[in-house]
Amino acid sequence: MMSSQILSDGELDREWWKEAVVYQIYPRSFSDGDGDGVGDLQGIIDRLDYVADLGVDVIWLNPVYDSPQEDNGYDISDYRTIYHEFGTMADWEALLEAVHDRDMRLVMDLVVNHTSDQHEWFQKSRQRDPAYEDYYIWREGDTDEDGEPVPPNNWESFFGGSAWEYDEVRGEYYLHLYDTSQPDLNWRNDAVRQDVFDTIEWWLEKGIDGFRMDVINLLSKVEGLPDGDPDSEWTGSEHFIDGPEMQSYLTALDEAVLSNYDVMTVGEMPQLTVESAREYAGTDGPLDMAFHFQHTKLDYDDGERWSVGDWSLPELKTIVDRWQDGLAADGWNTLYWENHDQPRSVSRYGDPENYRRESATLLGTFVLTLRGTPYIYQGQELGMTNADWETMDALRDVDAINHARELLERNGVDEYDDVREVVGYRTRDNARTPMQWDDSRNAGFTDGDPWIKVNPNYREINATAQRTDEESVYSYYRRLIQLRSDRDVLVYGDYTDLLPGHETVFAFTRSLSTDAGTERVLVVLHFDDGTETIDLPVEYADATLRECNYDRDDTDPEMVTLAPYEARVYELFD
Template sequence: MTQQPWWRSAVIYQIYPRSFMDGNGDGVGDLPGIVERLPYLAQLGVDAIWLSPFYRSPQADAGYDVADYHDVDPLFGTLADFDAMLKQAHLLDLRVIVDLVPNHTSDEHAWFRAALASPEGSPERARYIFREGQGAHGELPPNNWQSVFGGPAWTRVPGERQWYLHLFDSKQPDLDWRNPEVRDAFDDILRFWLDRGVDGFRVDVAHGLIKQPELPDWDGSQAMVEGGSMGPMWDQDEVHEIYRRWHRILEEYTGHRMMVAEAWVRPQARLAHYIRADEMQQAFNFDYLLARWDAGELREVIDDSLAQTQAVGAPTTWVMSNHDGVRHASRLGLSQPGARPHGIDSHGEQPDEALGLRRARAAIMLTLALPGSAYLYQGEELGLPDHTTMAAEYRQDPTYHRTAGREIGRDGCRVPLPWQAQAPAYGFGSDGMPWLPQPESFRRYAVDQQEDDGDSTLALYRQLLALRREHELGEGSLEWLEAPGPEVLVLRNGALTAVINLGHDPVALPSSAGNVQACSLPGALPNTELPGNAAVWLVG
């Protein structure tokens, strides 16, 4: 039998480098820190890691403003450190995916500096999207587009009529992907990292590279998530030419190299265009991330996801949290469980931490029971909540500052991980001063507090990942079984039956499904009844 590509069923762990492990004590996570903790990830049981950006950058948007795509920012180490990390990961049978940021560069990139130093109409400016301003003296933006981060999507060049487009921060000018020079440059970037041995790319803002050429006005609102596919700046059909070209580059290399699209696109049928046989291999399933704690909604999203991906021969992905939103352990503890606020601070509703964790433990048992590929966000295996009371003076997300605090932003989900309960910075680094403050509650979530506790969330993740691999659930298929109530999901994947009770009242377990192998609740395994907000896996 032909071996399936690894990415079709992989569990991939997202590392946010600045918050994973600080190897040199400067308060910021780095590549040597990742190397130190790779054995932890191998023991966890994941198949691959995805690293958020580590390129040279002024860090205006935590590295998503890239100044040099061919080098590592000194904040994180050196190219030699990257090569050492990649080698060690491969020795531990962990694949490595790196972030690619093609929609925009930093305003400190050599290309943009050259553009500002060159006249209107020059080849240097043609790499970006410069346009004449409106009004008698060009004092008004070229159109009414708004930034995803808040405020206008245009910034005027001092002393000129021209403005440049930035769908995100003003320090992140958008590239013009109709320019052949831009396309050639990214071919070289792909090959640079593929030659070093990376196994794939997570493509940032994959749906945004091509804009309608007329740049027409658009009155819709912009949002990081929900509004992502609406408007003349998103999900244009020409973008697929780029990914077919990249697909051909990846095929030049051995080892099933892959790409995964960050494309906030709806409906699922549009998202499936990104993972046709000659384009990307995966796309993040944000409909699943956005689904509420509701059995009917989850089942509908799962069915639609599987149908649309199967139609193009691609695997479905499942993801509950990432670096761009409130962690699901906190979202599931809100009065509307699963709602997606744009950050939480001390003035907002505070989640029920215990209930959120209880539901999060049940939710992972649904996620890992599904066929396809799953993505985990660092710290979710510890049950980490968001930092929901962070003081304003610590916040660094440009969204917070560009909206004058109306949107709290993403800092709460990016807080450095706790490794040791009694160490400075909970073992994240030696100086005790991490780049974002950790809440006191992180002490009880620290790895060393969970390591030898068979009832911990970490132990649950390790158990589920081992069972998932043993029963080949990623390569399996989904069959819904009759549920004992409207708030319950019962599914079969091969020899495994998963029961997820999203309600508050206990329900009877199916007597013919086999023996309980794992339960989201700590303590003794249930025999006949499953309590509310809980899940079990049965095999028989």
């Protein structure tokens, strides 16, 4: 299969967003500049040199818009105002300037499947204002045999329970695929689409460099809103994921707005397949990239998110091979382990107790050497881990709280301790504990009382200690980011899985042929706490070891004995 990254004239199909490494900042938990316990824009400005020194190219900023914060900013009440605890529009403008001054770019979160129920549009819609009456998805519902009200259909919310909420003011149900405070916009309404397009253009005119689009493939719902299959992952999802108008909505957005700017667009898309990714983000698609979630479900037990199951490396390789090969000729991958919605990767796929540094650097090697654009979530470059959520009162994640209550009811138990293990493992709060800057009080995140607990291991895991330690997780990430920046093969090179069936070793090559010759990179990753010896093809006998998370001086990859969670990167020129 020919790579789409080589044009007909032999030149590379270069794009700045393909060559970039993205660093995600969750503002509430990154750095508190005014001491109120909540991270803010000034705090980000104060720490920008740290981000720039890591070597990344793009900052993805989670929502900073005005919001009641029922879902930590993903419930937006005003798209053109900054949430007061984060600062002001002047602060945001100062941040944008500071990012650009450091030769980085700023990508904003775009949340347009739903708004807050406090948004002016919803308030007018529930009052049946003629201009806004159909801005959201309203239905009358029904009654059961006892005369009790019944929602319009059986669709389930991603946060648990019915996807419908009865509104006393309007006297109808509204659809909310997430929290009850997040009503879904009615994208069938031309006025809704125009208002959204205008908002997007307003931000682009302010100078931002693109958007990460939240659950963007949920915009289109099947006409008639029929009942869904109760045995599907989310009841009703076949009627609201990748709906019939999705392509036309995004194509119209691209043609009317996005195509007029040199920006990066990446869609978050539940239940995304390779085939649909090519439609959304292939050569002729309206977006540049899309996030899928297949590898983040490896540790689900029997496909159930609120459970903990075993996972295997061959399963991971099957997923990686599918996406690397499937988008080779048409499309571009996103590479990530963590984000604001995922628990810490070291606690899921590594060994945080015995081999935290080794497994953290191994996972970093995985993200930074595959084909696609790497995304690093704040603290990932330090090897931050999950916290211990001893009580439900400590949780801040509305999704985790809702599901904890559901689990208690489903399992017929009363005590949080009975569901603590799975809730503590899965909660999004694991990604939202404050960034661990140093070993001072509250990890240097704030002088006040933090909005969410600080992970107690900040005294051992923090940025100040790691920045001066050449063997730290941070330093390793920094070197690999620089290596990727220096080597086109790590961006545009073809991918080949050398050991698809091996139970503990993931070995793959990247290769790129140009007029100067062929460059190859060999990556060897050992996902296990034992040792393993493997044979590799003889042509790599002369390869040079460029990076390793152990102190190695051998350069012969033909016969390799790997230590626990060892990662090696070799380079070979023909």
